[in-house]
Amino acid sequence: MRANWGLILVPSFLIGMIMLIFPQAVFLRASFFEDIGLGLLGNTFNIANYVIAFTDPYYTDALKLNFFLSTTVVFLTIAVSFPVAYTIARMTPKWAMLILAAIVVSAFVSVAIKVLGIIILFGGDGALVVTLKRLGIIGDGFAVIGTLPGVIIGLTHLGISFMVLMLFSVIQTVPRSLEEAAEIHGAARWRVYWRVIIPLSLPGLISTSLLLFNIIMGAFVSALVLGGGKILTFPVLIQQSLLIHLEYGMSATLSSMLLIFVLSINVVSVFLVTRIRAARLAVT
Amino acid sequence: MTEQQSAIPTSPRPRTLNGYDRLMRRFDARRIRRVCALTWLWIVVAAIYAPILVVIGASVDPGEDVAGMRAFLVFPPRGFSLEWYFNIHPRLWHGLWVSISMATVSCAFGLLLGVPAALGLIRGNFPGKIVLGTLFRAPLQMPFIVIGVAFLQGYYAIGNMFGIQIVATFTGLVIGHVFVATPYVVAAVGVQLQRFNPAMEEAALIHGASRWSTFRRITVPIIMPGIYAGGLYAFLVSFADVTISLFLSGPNATPFPVMVLFSIEEDFEPTIPAMATIVFFGSLVLLLIVQRLVGLNVLLRGGGSNA
Numbered sequence: 220m221r222a223n224w225g226l227i228l229v230p231s232f233l234i235g236m237i238m239l240i241f242p243q244a245v246f247l248r249a250s251f252f253e254d255i256g257l258g259l260l261g262n263t264f265n266i267a268n269y270v271i272a273f274t275d276p277y278y279t280d281a282l283k284l285n286f287f288l289s290t291t292v293v294f295l296t297i298a299v300s301f302p303v304a305y306t307i308a309r310m311t312p313k314w315a316m317l318i319l320a321a322i323v324v325s326a327f328v329s330v331a332i333k334v335l336g337i338i339i340l341f342g343g344d345g346a347l348v349v350t351l352k353r354l355g356i357i358g359d360g361f362a363v364i365g366t367l368p369g370v371i372i373g374l375t376h377l378g379i380s381f382m383v384l385m386l387f388s389v390i391q392t393v394p395r396s397l398e399e400a401a402e403i404h405g406a407a408r409w410r411v412y413w414r415v416i417i418p419l420s421l422p423g424l425i426s427t428s429l430l431l432f433n434i435i436m437g438a439f440v441s442a443l444v445l446g447g448g449k450i451l452t453f454p455v456l457i458q459q460s461l462l463i464h465l466e467y468g469m470s471a472t473l474s475s476m477l478l479i480f481v482l483s484i485n486v487v488s489v490f491l492v493t494r495i496r497a498a499r500l501a502v503t
Numbered sequence: 504m505t506e507q508q509s510a511i512p513t514s515p516r517p518r519t520l521n522g523y524d525r526l527m528r529r530f531d532a533r534r535i536r537r538v539c540a541l542t543w544l545w546i547v548v549a550a551i552y553a554p555i556l557v558v559i560g561a562s563v564d565p566g567e568d569v570a571g572m573r574a575f576l577v578f579p580p581r582g583f584s585l586e587w588y589f590n591i592h593p594r595l596w597h598g599l600w601v602s603i604s605m606a607t608v609s610c611a612f613g614l615l616l617g618v619p620a621a622l623g624l625i626r627g628n629f630p631g632k633i634v635l636g637t638l639f640r641a642p643l644q645m646p647f648i649v650i651g652v653a654f655l656q657g658y659y660a661i662g663n664m665f666g667i668q669i670v671a672t673f674t675g676l677v678i679g680h681v682f683v684a685t686p687y688v689v690a691a692v693g694v695q696l697q698r699f700n701p702a703m704e705e706a707a708l709i710h711g712a713s714r715w716s717t718f719r720r721i722t723v724p725i726i727m728p729g730i731y732a733g734g735l736y737a738f739l740v741s742f743a744d745v746t747i748s749l750f751l752s753g754p755n756a757t758p759f760p761v762m763v764l765f766s767i768e769e770d771f772e773p774t775i776p777a778m779a780t781i782v783f784f785g786s787l788v789l790l791l792i793v794q795r796l797v798g799l800n801v802l803l804r805g806g807g808s809n810a
Contacts, residue, residue, distance in 0.1 A: 228623025231616040231685075232635065238682045239641055242650075242657030249656055303547045306540040318548065320790065325551050327786035329743040329760035332779045335767055336554025338576075339561055345578045380551050408536065430643065437646020440745050444767055454648040454746075461652055462750070467659075474652040481646055 250471035260468055268472035278456065278473065282480065285453040288442075289435040292371060293428050296378035301424075303379075304386035305416065309395070319387060322380045330377060330440045337373055337445065338364060365447030373441035378431050385430075389423030390416070425492055429485055436481050453477050555783060562587055562776035576771075587777035595778045598759035605673065605758055606742035609680035613737035616681065617688025618730060622722075624689065625696040643686050651750030654679045658751070671753020679751045680741040687740060688733035695729030731797050 252260040253267050272278045307315045340347055341363035351357045363369040393416055401411045417424075439454030446455070453473065461470035557578045564580035624636050642650065658670045669675040703725075707717040745760045752761050759782065766772045 225623055225627035225629040227619045228627065228635075231620040231623075232639075234616060235620070235639060235685065238678070239638065241660075242653035245660040246653040246656040299547060302540060303544050306544045318544070320794070321548065322551060324783075324787055324790055325555060326739060327743060327790075328555050328779070328783055329745060329763065331745050331760040331763035331767070332558055332782075333554040335763060335775070335779070336557040338767070339557045339578050340553060342577060347578070376550070376554070379547060383547070408532070433644055433646060437648045437746065439648055440764060444764070454646070457648055457652060458749070461655070467656060470652055471656060474649045477646055478649045482644060485644055 246471040247475055249467050250475050252468045254466040254468045268468050269476075272469070272472050272476055278453075278476075281451050281453045281456050282476065284451070285436060285477075286480075288367075288370065288374065288452060289432050292374040292378055292435050293432050295371070295375045296382045296431060297424070297428060299375070300379050300382035300386055304383050304390050307383070307387050308390040308393075315387075319384065322383055325380055326384075330438075333376065334373060334441055334444045337369075337376065341369070364445055365449050367446075367450055369445040369447075370442050370450050370452075373445040374435055374438060377438065377441060378435065381431060381434070382427060385427040386420070386424065389420045389427070392423075393419045422492075425488065429488060432484070433481055436477065558776045559780045559783070562780045587774050588781075591774045591778055591781075592772055595759065595762060595772070595774060598757055598762045599778065599782065601673070601676075601756055602742055602758040602760070605676050605680065605756075606738045608677050609684050609741040610734050610738040612677070612681040613684035613688045614730060614734055617685045617733060617737075618692055618726070620685070621689045621692035621696060621726075621729070625693050626701065639689050640686050642683050647683070647744070647746040650679065650683060651747045654682070654747070655750045671751070671756065673756040675751045675753075676748060676756055676758070679747045680744065683744075683747065684737035684740050687736040688730075691733030691736065692726050692729035695726045699725050728797065731793070735793065 249260065250268055251264050251266065252262070253265065255261045307318055310318075339345060342348065348357070348361065352359070352361070363372065397415055397419070398411050401415050402408075406414070437454055439452065439458055442450055442452040442455050443458070446452070454477070457470050457473045457477070460466045460473060560578050560580045561576055563583050563585065564577070565582040565584035565586060620639055624632060624639065654675070655670065658675055662668050662670060669678070704717055704721050707721050708714070712720070743760065744758075745764055748758045748761045749764065752758060757765075759778070762772075763775055763779070766775055
């Protein structure tokens with residue numbers, strides 16, 4: 220009788236596997252053929268694309284920049300979102316649901332629209348920039364669009380609502396009684412955070428951060444638009460090589476590099492986390 | 504000390520707190536923390552909404568002629584006019600139609616694939632379950648841009664091998680989105696299934712219910728919140744996506760967000776803020792309806808934890 224439940228997933232599994240394996244196989248194969256222009260591929264199987272991608276600083280710098288950007292954004296997002304998620308998790312359910320619902324509604328709005336909003340908000344004639352200039356906080360050469368901070372602002376904005384929603388459900392599972400117990404025993408507030416709340420939400424925090432890292436590594440709308448074509452992250456290079464230069468081989472090579480990079484970072488962090496947890500258990 | 508204080512009354516009402524005490528009570532550590540936490544919360548919520556409010560502002564800005572150009576992309580708006588709303592470009596309406604139908608179809612297929620998968624993965628008992636679960640979750644680990652590139656090249660290959668053209672078609676868009684939407688359904692339904700005791704199904708069977716009626720009357724009601732949550736997330740991922748759509752869309756199948764991106768990059772279509780505002784309030788109404796039907800707390804609990 221139990222075996223039936225296993226059989227029920229066979230159709231989904233087959234369709235899912237075709238969708239997973241076929242496109243990947245096609246593009247991985249394409250990554251081993253050189254581009255000969257006009258969207259055509261050469262017919263010799265070689266690793267020339269990979270040699271170029273790993274040696275040309277144009278590509279390696281983009282990957283480094285992408286990694287730097289994603290880690291910065293993930294840490295910034297955690298710093299901004301953790302206190303917010305904590306506050307919501309400890310509010311009365313009615314208010315908590317209202318605020319969470321507001322955040323979900325904002326998720327319906329596409330990145331493209333939000334990026335447009337950020338462009339208008341930081342535009343040279345906008346109230347924000349004019350006020351800041353008048354107060355002397357920023358100089359005349361101030362610009363957000365087309366700079367690295369601009370891209371970081373855009374990507375962090377993208378991450379915050381995701382992070383708050385995810386961390387809310389994580390922090391909610393930390394019983395309030397544990398915090399009170401720590402406080403009754405004389406722990407200062409920061410100590411309650413450091414020794415109770417953060418350790419207990421760490422597994423959820425790490426898995427959410429990895430998910431966000433994957434999203435940011437592949438996010439390219441903010442990088443393309445807020446970077447103004449000047450901040451060349453890896454996804455921007457992939458998009459340009461495929462949709463503008465029609466280099467099917469090279470774009471496939473770059474995509475597979477990004478994929479392998481992201482997957483290995485995921486595997487390494489999961490491995491490290493289990494090691495740390497095991498070590499901690501051994502100590503205590 | 505205390506005797507001295509009571510002997511010399513310093514104020515007509517000795518029990519009243521003096522200014523210092525009152526200050527301390529108002530600013531005790533707990534209260535400061537609370538105020539700080541709430542202030543930070545509202546700052547962040549305001550920051551989340553700032554770009555959206557700015558776009559809504561731009562949608563009612565009548566615009567001003569600057570050097571022969573209609574300049575209206577400034578915040579705050581310099582006036583109020585609904586002019587843009589009456590002149591929305593027909594192309595944008597078509598884009599919205601593509602977006603809605605694409606998200607609906609992707610959500611439906613995501614549920615069709617995801618619900619049985621979740622049932623099998625949680626209730627099933629077979630070797631390799633963990634590997635299978637990882638494979639079902641694989642799309643969540645892949646950067647969207649890689650998915651876009653892979654599917655586009657996959658479609659070209661299908662075109663070359665079988666002569667079926669799905670590059671730049673609605674079908675192609677939907678297939679790509681079903682791929683990323685399904686894991687969300689699997690996660691949301693899976694969470695719901697893990698919560699309840701399989702003994703409930705067994706009890707129904709023992710009491711003579713048929714396999715089908717057990718499924719219909721016990722299992723389905725239990726996973727329903729997961730289905731709603733997973734379905735909503737699947738719809739959302741498809742509806743708001745730009746990256747995958749950019750690679751798979753074509754002249755007759757361009758979702759609204761991709762139009763916005765093209766418009767920002769190339770020549771700007773001035774009715775886009777108006778359309779974006781309509782989309783925003785439309786989603787708000789949709790969410791209110793969902794809230795009335797099932798309650799948002801169910802959605803947030805079911806989808807938030809694993810999706």
